[in-house]
Amino acid sequence: MSSFSFEAWLATQSQRAESALLQYLDPDTAVPQHLHTAMRYAVLGGGKRIRPLLVFAASELGSIDRVDASLVNRAACAIEMIHTYSLVHDDLPCMDDDDLRRGRPTVHKAFDEATALLVGDALQTRAFEILSNVIDADSLIRLAQLEMIQSLAHASGSKGMAGGQAIDLQNVGKKMDLPALEEMHAMKTGALLLCAVQLGGIAAQLPPASMASLYTYARALGLAFQVVDDILDATADSATLGKTAGKDAAQDKPTYVTLKGLDYANELAKELKGRALDSLNEFGPQADALRHLAHLVVDRKK
Incomplete structure (x- = not known):
């Protein structure tokens, strides 16, 4: 029986993410101070840190002597910064026009629109x-860095997160x-979550078959x-x-609830969680964190 404690893992890895973000964010005393203060406000203002946690969890599938902890930390910070930038821009009046994020004023409300854009x-x-x-100087590390950069760029761009947001905006009020x-959400939300798992797998130097299993896990998740x-x-x-509720209905956005109803959406979430968990069958206890993160994502209340 596994002695894995997800609560202890979550506390340790969440703190790891916060410490790494503090390390890689410029201090608010750095010029330009106003911009760096706003960047820290955006990144350090809470959040579930799901994406860094997925990077950390996936990286644990490799041999510990083959995983560069610094590279993993950098990947976790990079994807959280991309995620945060997307939230800051999504909240702008020209996009979703929201005033509340993570339980406090959005960046363009706490500062101004131009600062939020920057x-x-x-x-x-x-x-x-x-x-x-x-x-x-290790060539394998350098190759891993390049692969990570390519993965993150693809997940963030027109065929990933940005493209999904564009489709979302184009379909307001439409059926x-x-x-x-599903394709829209696979791009808008799923691409970055998939990338997080891929970044951890790349750091762990996993073989193609294992990466394919992680792909199935992350796509469902x-x-x-x-x-x-x-x-x-x-x-x-x-x-x-911690953000404005009911925005989808108010803006007449297509969602799983509006399209198929609440019961369907709840059943689909359970089915997808099962699919994600089944994809981890080839892995042993090293995948326990990924298993628990699937439960955390689907069973969350906020």
Whole structure:
């Protein structure tokens, strides 16, 4: 029987993520101070840190002597910065026009719209800067860095997160069929979650067959994450969510709840969680953190 304690792992790895983010964010005394203060406000203002946690968990599937901890930390910070930049830009009036994020004013409300735009720009470029910096002369590490950069760029761009957001904005007030909705969310939300798992797998130097299993896990998890988001937007309140509840319905956005109903969405989330867990069958106790993260994503209340 496994003695793995997810609570202890979660506490340790969450602190690891926060410490790494503090290390790679410029201090608010650095010029320009206003921008760096706003960047820190955006990144360090809470959040579940699901993406860094997925990087850490996937990296544990490799032999400990083959995993470069510094590279893993850089990858975890890079993907969290990309995620945060996307939230800052999504909240702008020209996009989703939201005033609340992580239980406090969004960046453009706490500062101003121009600063929020620059915060997103700066976090995006900082992500690739820290991921590309030379940390080791070892050729395998350098190859891993390049593969990570390619993965993160693809997940963030027009065929990933940015493209999914574009499709989302284009379909406000319109009807989408289920395959189109799934593809949109696979890009908008799923791509970055998939990338997080891939970054950990790359750091662990996993063989192609194992990476394929991780792909199946992350694809199901990414879709489940969005399905649960749709459920919570329809059922939870703003205080619980830390962001404005009911925005999807108010903006007439297509979601799993509006398209197929709440019961369908709840059943789909459970089915996707099962699919994610089944894909980890080839792994032993080293995948316990990934298993627990699947439960955390689907069973969360905010």
